Amino acid sequence: MGKLTGKTAIVTGASSGIGAAVAEQLADEGANLVLAARGKDRLDAVATKISGNVIAVVTDMAKKSDVDKLASEAMKEFGQIDFYVNNAGAVLGSRIQDGQTDNWDQMIDTNIKGVLYGINSALPGMLERSSGHIVNIASVSGHEVNKVSAVYSATKFAVRALSMSLEKELARTGVRVTNISPGQVDTAIASKPSDRKPLAPSDIAKAVVYAVTQPDYVNVNEITVRPV
Known part of the structure; x- marks a missing residue:
């Protein structure tokens, strides 16, 4: 029996790379998995x-209705959400002088608003x-x-800020918050x-x-x- 047997995890951006690896390792520890991605x-x-x-x-994490449906499907299938791994992200051209506003919108909508939508959908339970x-x-890139x-760096600074603030908000509630900042990872993006x-x-x-299996x-x- 794994350390997470009976627990349920939502993993966003789970169709490849970090998200797929997270899903596989959580499953190895016995967790029920709800996988989310656009493809x-x-x-x-x-x-x-x-x-x-x-x-x-x-699920398109930039759409609140999709994110709410994701949480609803998880609850319907497994009864509760124990872990929410906000991994989905967009990495696009982000030099300010290039003026690629469509790229900016996509990164802000996915990397910041998508994280907030995910937290909002799971936190009440x-x-x-x-x-x-x-x-x-x-x-x-949220550090440097x-x-x-x-x-892109601005969106990842924002994720760190949200994580730090949320940890303080949730002190003594029993709900934990972890921010993970990867360096260069061998993925498609x-x-x-x-x-x-x-x-x-x-x-x-x-x-x-490691983070979710601590006491x-x-x-x-x-x-x-x-x-x-």
């Missing part, structure tokens, strides 16, 4: 690989039970900025190669599992995972 075929493919109780719900865990996947990352070996998606998944009186607030 049905890839999402279903990930769900098929996972042994255990799993459902896939096509967690507060009612005095138990639950919100995990927000930010980025080292370069000349081509302005808007990774930035250009550096002189470091990139992390594997499973490296970030291990950080998620209920331990709240791991911030994890930064970088390549050596």
Whole structure:
């Protein structure tokens, strides 16, 4: 029996990369899984690989109605939401002088508003039970900025700020909050190669599992995972 047997986790952006790896490792610990992403075929493919109780719900995190339906489907299938992993994100051209306002809108809608929608959909039930865990996947780009990352970095700074504020809001409620900031990870949306070996998606998944399997009186607030 795994450490998370009987618990239910929603994982957004679960059709590939970090999200798929998080889903697989949570399932290995016995959790029921609710997988969310926009692409049905890839999402279903990930769900098929996972042994255990799993459902896939096509979801656009930039649409509040989709996010509310995701939580509703999770409740209908498993009765409660114990963990919400906000992993879905958009990485697009974000230099301010380029004026790519459509890219800015998509990143803000997915990376910030999508995180807020997800938290809003799951938090009431967690507060009612005095138990639950919100995990927000930010980025080292939320710690550091370069000349081509302005808007993307701004959205990830925002995720960190939301995480820090929410942890303070929820103190003594029984609901925990963890912010995880990955460095360069070998995924389809990774930035250009550096002189470091990139992390594997499973490296970030291990950080998620570490945070959510701590005793209920331990709240791991911030994890930064970088390549050596």
